[in-house]
Amino acid sequence: MNPKRHGGRRNPRPETPETGEAARRIQTDYRRNRSGDSVGSRLIAIAPVLLVDTNVIAPLYVRSARSHSVAELFARDAVWRTEPLALIELSNVLVSYERAGYVTAARSRDCLRRAAAFLQPHLFRVSHEAALDTALRYRVTAYDARFLAAAQQLGRRLVTEDARLRAAAPGLTQSLAEALAST
Structure with a gap:
């Protein structure tokens, strides 16, 4: 044309x-x-690569109080890594939002499809044994331990808004505000 x-x-x-x-x-x-x-x-x-938790991924696709900060983080670094469990957790978030009437089922499917396309090339899978060892060491759930084990193995701090997880492993985690201040 x-x-x-x-x-x-x-x-x-x-x-x-x-x-x-x-x-x-x-x-x-x-x-x-x-x-x-x-x-x-x-x-x-x-560009540096960020390791992100599901609670940082979700506001990129569904408007929330964190959406502006997450968009700013994305603008600074658009290469995000995460554990594959994040897509399952995101599915649960989207189901909850749909049931509460915040989003439609079609919008939920679209958000999940776009998130999977964005994250799939950079997913980092940790072994079940590494997740178990991490859960035992930091006294967190095996779900959260998967993200902490990824942080250990990648040598990156996990960007998470989970205050309990940050308290359990401060050397492996950082808040969204800390990530924005350091990028």
């Missing part, structure tokens, strides 16, 4: 995980070894 013939503007292409903000924050690095032979391309992330 020639943009000059059709109003002078093109409709922007919809963003996907491959073309969205996260993709724009990745650059290709073409290196050569000592002999000068190409060793192929490597993708290098040029």
Whole structure:
């Protein structure tokens, strides 16, 4: 389509995980070894990666008191990692919101689909044994321990608004406000 013939503007292409903000924050690095032979391309992330809890993910898709702060965090760093359990927890949040009349069933499905598309490429699965050991060490639920184990293994602090979880493992967690102050 020639943009000059059709109003002078093109409709922007919809963003996907491959073309969205996260993709724009990745650059290709073409290196050569000592002999000068190409060793192929490597993708290098040029932005830090956040590890997030479900209570930080949900406001990105359903308006809440935290939505503005979460959007600000996303604008600063759009590469988010989490444990796959987050999508199950998000499903429960969406079911609760639908039952309370905050969102429709169709909107719930759309939110879950978009969240899965955004998070899937960066999911970090921890072993059941690591989650159990972490739960025993920090005296938290096995559900919460999965996120703490991910924080340990990735060497990143989990961004969470769960005050009890932050109190149980302050070295592995940070609040949304702390994450915003440090990015």
